[in-house]
Amino acid sequence: MANEAVFTLEPGALSSLAPMSIVLATAFLVLLWDVIAKPRDRGILLGFSIAGLALAAIVSLILWSHADPVSHTIFSGRLAIDRFSLFFNLVFSVVATLVLMISRDYLIREQIDVGEYYALIMFSVFGMMLLAAAADLLMLFIGVEAMSIPVYVLVAFNRSRIRCIEGALKYFILGAFATAFLLYGIALLYGQTGTTSLADIHTFLEGSSGSHVLVPVGIALMIVGFGFKIGSVPFHMWTPDAYEGAATPVTAIMATGVKAAAFAAIIRAFLAFSPSLVMFRVVLWVIVALTVVVGNIAAIRQLNLKRMLAYSSIAHSGYMLAALLAIEPIWGPQTSNAMSSLLYYLLAYLFMNIGAFGVIVVVGSRENEAVDVRDWAGLGFKYPWLGAAMALFMLSLGGLPPTAGFFAKFYLFSAVVHAGYTPLIILAVLMSAASFFYYLRVVVYMYMQPSEGACTPTVSPLAAVAIGVSALATLWLGIAPSALFPFLEWAQRSVAVLL
């Protein structure tokens, strides 16, 4: 028992866990309330969940404003409750709230409105928060799993539809497969550096001459594991099937919350590995180029909206991964710029995706899920608000000014260009120009086709609010991006002092 005495409990450690604890407690409350009180109307469970998320968001905000500008790790460096993780806590709370709001109608429509749905979303949010706070490879592993396992179940949630089961099975097998790679990478890094703490690994890599064989292998295996989770080429094959098979609100949380949490972990891990990242530049370059090209090209021939958005999310993963190329061996303004633009991109991406999936949910009905773009013909005239919102999300995903998508791409691409990757960014810009082909196709069908669409949207107030908030956020992040930028830079600074 060599290091028996290392555990200490920092003052304030337990109270800084409050957001996670609230989410977890809400999850248990919702789960048990459903089976013990057996409410006829599950609306109360939705209320509990949203209240829990709101409380977690408020507590995160309070902690965020009181947080040390210096990183604050608790439990002997296992978890980092700094502004970075608190920022993500806030993001996950908002994402989950919006997703729950668009879920309600879908669940009732498909007759799967049971308490477990809300509990699983909350459990998954807990995993995301844990993942964003992980300052240790063990915590990172547990966070990934605590987030993914509820999502495996959620994908299969509509179990009377065989596509759900099929998508879930593919997602589960490839997800578990990827976890094994991630874990093997962690094992090798642990073996070579003798620690699982990201900060200690960073110190080790800084001081090492680079002759440690296991470090690059470990990092490579972790890149494979993460690559699966965010759906980057060549590890993307599960994405379209899982996205298409899953219930649309679940697809929304997979495309947004899960991806954001994975990126939070990737940022932390890659900053820790930054002294050894130089040798992975070429690999990353190739992954980014492949992801951007394959995602966009494959999306062009998709008439199924969910598959189209799946490939689009692959392409967006590619853009975001490009920011990692700008990480320098030593923290500097270039890294800081790239990371804050990545966070900004994530934020913009979350809102426009949730909005788009929200519109798909309300346009669909039990008989016709309305995922075929041809069913959307003439929708823009029959339902002007819905049409306008969907057009906004599509244009923003494509990156048209003055939407969030444009500024997100602008900041991110210029940060990467400053790091000296101009050819890659030219490719990315060309590809995002090509992406207008499939994003605009939705708009063209909605506004320029005769109104023969078979779909009959039913918009409940709850879903309308969620879509409206997403649309406003998409516009606001586009028109007044600087209003939010210092916030992100602070989140960024907390990562800086971690190292």
Next chain:
Amino acid sequence: MVSTSHLLILSAVLFALGMAGVVIRRNVIIVMMCIELMLNAVNVSFVAFARQLGSIDGHIIVFFVMAVAAAEAGVGLALVIAMFRHKSTVNLDHVNLMKG
């Protein structure tokens, strides 16, 4: 005397076997067993490293990996049952509704 490198080679071989199984085998249950094999191969690595380093972290991680593997197995088995109810088969080649 079994050295750390022996154990690491054992772990790598087991991991590769599991990986090959996931890629080659078509029976879902066997694929899940192969994933378990991969996770446990990593456990061998963790224990070997922990012994070499004289640190306890590796041993503790193994416990967590076991618990996570059990949770994954639970979800996986439930999915297999759900699939069997629809298709009366556990062959992955029949999981083919979605393409493109």
Next chain:
Amino acid sequence: MDNPYVALLFSFSFAIIFSLVFVNLSRIFGQSRPESEKLDTYECGAPPIGNARTRISVKFYMVAILFILFDIEAVFVYPWAVSLRSFVAKGMGTFVFVEMLIFLGMLFLGWLYVLKRGALKWD
């Protein structure tokens, strides 16, 4: 006698001898009146001889899945039990004890859910 494995040897030998002695004692002195009811498979067992490829009720899977989940959690209790004393010595006993209570409490909540959801009902 300072080899620690001697104790293990004793333990194994005792186990073997003890079980052999008692099984044979009962065979020698006990009354044996076998009837079909008594020789039948006991409680939840399956008939040992027959086609291995028969369908098994899906309820077995449910119990098996739940068993895996709850069974494995015991691995966390053992290291905790071993290291509790050293924490008590450092004055962190209460904290560490409460942590385990929270862990077990979560398991209990999970069990409560399983019970109330009716997953353990056999009919």
